[in-house]
Amino acid sequence: MSMNITPTQAHQGMTSALAVLVKAQPRDGSSTGDGVAGTTASGTSATSAAGSNGSSSSSAASGAGAALSGLGANTFLTLLVTQLQNQDPTQPMNPTDFVTQLAQFSEVSGIQQLQSSFGTLAQSLSGNQVLQAANLVGHGVMAPGSSAALYNGVLAGQVVLPGAASDVQVQISDAAGTPVQTLDLGAQNAGNIGFQWDGKNAAGQTLPPGIYNVQALYQVNGGTPQAASTNVAGLVQSVSLGANGQSPTLNVLGLGSVSLADVTQIL
DSSP states (O other), X not given: XXXXXXXXXXXXXXXXXXXXXXXXXXXXXXXXXXXXXXXXXXXXXXXXXXXXXXXXXXXXXXXXXXXXXXXXXXXXHHHHHHHHHTSOTTSOOOHHHHHHHHHHHHHHHHHHHHHHHHHHHHHHHHHHHHHHHHTTXXXXXXXXXXXXXXXXXXXXXXXXXXXXXXXXXXXXXXXXXXXXXXXXEEEEOSEEEEEEEOSBOTTSOBOOSXXXXXXXXXXXXXXXXXXXXXXXXXXXXXXXXXXXXXXXXXXXXXXXXXXXXXXXXXX
């Protein structure tokens, strides 16, 4: 059985479809395409409309709204032209409704363009991050860590003090956990306090290059020593590209994998 929809019903269905489209516009930037989605739902609505003449108008509008939730630009223009060509000359389309439909579709089109622009911007920023990270290969960086490499006779870092301290010390230990040297930094104010170890133990002997552990302790007016976090320096050896828009990862000597976002200083 075929279904005859009057121009008025078509206008109502298109208005309903546009309302559904505006509310159901995807937020992830994906395009819905130019096809008409929901064929099964549309067919069901059409059958219901044919079976009940008394409610054909509301069924047609509901069916059109469900079927056109994936409305694209070409489909919209085709429906619009068809609606104009088949309108009742004695009851022409209300100009206000016509402008409203155009405005609603323009809003949806604008959202799609904005999402596309944001996607392009995100890709551009990601590319810039990769280039920035690649330029760091062979350079030193400072990042949070509790171990660092003794490289070219130097191990450097920072003590992150949460407040003023009457005494600050940095204890250096080897890979086995044996203390080899203690650096006394004295009284310090809050902030990042730099330190540098020359690779010599307490007896003045030069120790071999390698990975050493770093622990910072501070006291306030002779109180109980408290641990402070540290930033340590390392040489960037390579860069790993981030997946799914994540920040690139630096492979740093003595620190391992360090996110570009965690770098506190470029040396």
